[in-house]
Amino acid sequence: MRAVEVSAFGGTDKLELVDVESPVAGPGQVLIDVEACGVNYADIMMRRGLYGGGPAPRFIPGLEVAGTVARAGDGVTKFVPGQRVMALVSHGGYAEQVVASSAGVMPRPEGMSAQSAAAFPVNYFTADFALHFAGNVKPGQTVLIHAAAGGVGTAAVQLAKIAGARVIATASSSEKLERVRALGADICIDYTKEDFLAVVRDATDGEGVELVLESVGGDVFDKSLAALRSLGRLVVFGIASADVRRPDPRELLFRNLWVIGLHLGMLMLQPDVVEQASERLFGLLATGRIVPQIGHVLGLEEAVRAHTLLGERSNYGKVILEP
Numbered sequence: 001m002r003a004v005e006v007s008a009f010g011g012t013d014k015l016e017l018v019d020v021e022s023p024v025a026g027p028g029q030v031l032i033d034v035e036a037c038g039v040n041y042a043d044i045m046m047r048r049g050l051y052g053g054g055p056a057p058r059f060i061p062g063l064e065v066a067g068t069v070a071r072a073g074d075g076v077t078k079f080v081p082g083q084r085v086m087a088l089v090s091h092g093g094y095a096e097q098v099v100a101s102s103a104g105v106m107p108r109p110e111g112m113s114a115q116s117a118a119a120f121p122v123n124y125f126t127a128d129f130a131l132h133f134a135g136n137v138k139p140g141q142t143v144l145i146h147a148a149a150g151g152v153g154t155a156a157v158q159l160a161k162i163a164g165a166r167v168i169a170t171a172s173s174s175e176k177l178e179r180v181r182a183l184g185a186d187i188c189i190d191y192t193k194e195d196f197l198a199v200v201r202d203a204t205d206g207e208g209v210e211l212v213l214e215s216v217g218g219d220v221f222d223k224s225l226a227a228l229r230s231l232g233r234l235v236v237f238g239i240a241s242a243d244v245r246r247p248d249p250r251e252l253l254f255r256n257l258w259v260i261g262l263h264l265g266m267l268m269l270q271p272d273v274v275e276q277a278s279e280r281l282f283g284l285l286a287t288g289r290i291v292p293q294i295g296h297v298l299g300l301e302e303a304v305r306a307h308t309l310l311g312e313r314s315n316y317g318k319v320i321l322e323p
């Protein structure tokens with residue numbers, strides 16, 4: 001089968017289109033014919049060797065796919081060949097076929113395209129967990145969402161508005177923010193032109209926000225803590241800048257602030273947490289209230305372009321690869 005491999009940690013020149021043996025579904029696993037694969041910022045971090053616990057080269061990147069079941073391994077009763085599915089995998093999605101643990105496979109709702117399904121699990125489960133499980137968002141609260149035009153960001157803006165929150169969104173260009181405003185964001189900040197902390201303080205009468213969704217790190221992390229009101233929560237689920245900061249415990253305790261880490265893969269192992277999020281998300285999908293945002297659809301052979309788009313922060317929403 002055709003696949004894209006990371007040959008060594010490094011730049012986009014380490015992505016190689018190759019012919020490899022198809023994987024085999026073992027007990028409890030499902031072999032999927034991939035129709036579309038979502039490209040995530042984590043893939044960029046994995047390629048660069050910056051993703052803790054990520055695979056070592058050579059490996060096929062790709063954390064989420066949509067396609068049809070080619071074969072169900074021994075002991076799998078929930079899925080049958082020909083069934084339309086989407087799946088989360090640890091890696092291996094940039095390929096014509098991938099093997100997934102059946103626990104990570106979900107039936108694809110009727111009428112949902114492969115592209116939309118490949119843009120769904122990582123973005124929407126991460127955003128839902130960040131807002132509800134970790135962030136405990138309530139109607140009327142104000143949520144600051146960074147990288148709001150990205151994959152998780154566009155999902156978070158939609159879900160925060162549905163939860164009844166006021167959304168303050170940041171991104172690095174007015175073009176991105178126009179689209180984020182169309183998703184329902186109330187206040188949009190181009191942080192290359194304005195200081196987001198000053199805008200947040202202005203918009204909240206100097207009080208700050210109840211919740212921040214933070215995935216950038218560096219100064220954005222520090223200023224996001226400063227942007228919280230007392231009892232505010234900062235959910236940290238990414239470090240796109242690779243600049244790791246530590247909160248000052250004195251600031252946390254004197255202002256009653258909560259800093260909460262979130263890892264999608266770990267939370268997907270908590271059945272009760274997943275069940276609550278699934279109920280919300282699949283209900284919203286069925287009624288068309290959430291629409292995965294897809295910026296670019298590329299062929300597998302264009303994996304370098306896909307990584308360049310994400311790495312250079314030029315994507316809107318999700319980038320999809322089609323084998």
Ligand SMILES: NC(=O)c1ccc[n+]([C@@H]2O[C@H](COP(=O)([O-])OP(=O)(O)OC[C@H]3O[C@@H](n4cnc5c(N)ncnc54)[C@H](OP(=O)(O)O)[C@@H]3O)[C@@H](O)[C@H]2O)c1
Pocket residue numbers: 039040041042122123126147148149150151152153170171172173176215216236237238239240241242262263264265310311313314315317
């Ligand atoms: N914890 C988890 O389980 C989990 C799950 C999914 C995603 N994530 C994380 O969530 C974040 C979003 O993921 P995604 O796949 O949806 O990517 P994305 O948001 O589409 O792309 C990352 C965005 O981050 C913003 N950014 C700000 N400063 C940056 C910097 N110094 N370097 C690179 N990007 C910067 C850029 O938007 P602007 O230029 O508009 O600011 C960029 O487009 C990533 O950090 C990812 O690792 C974590």
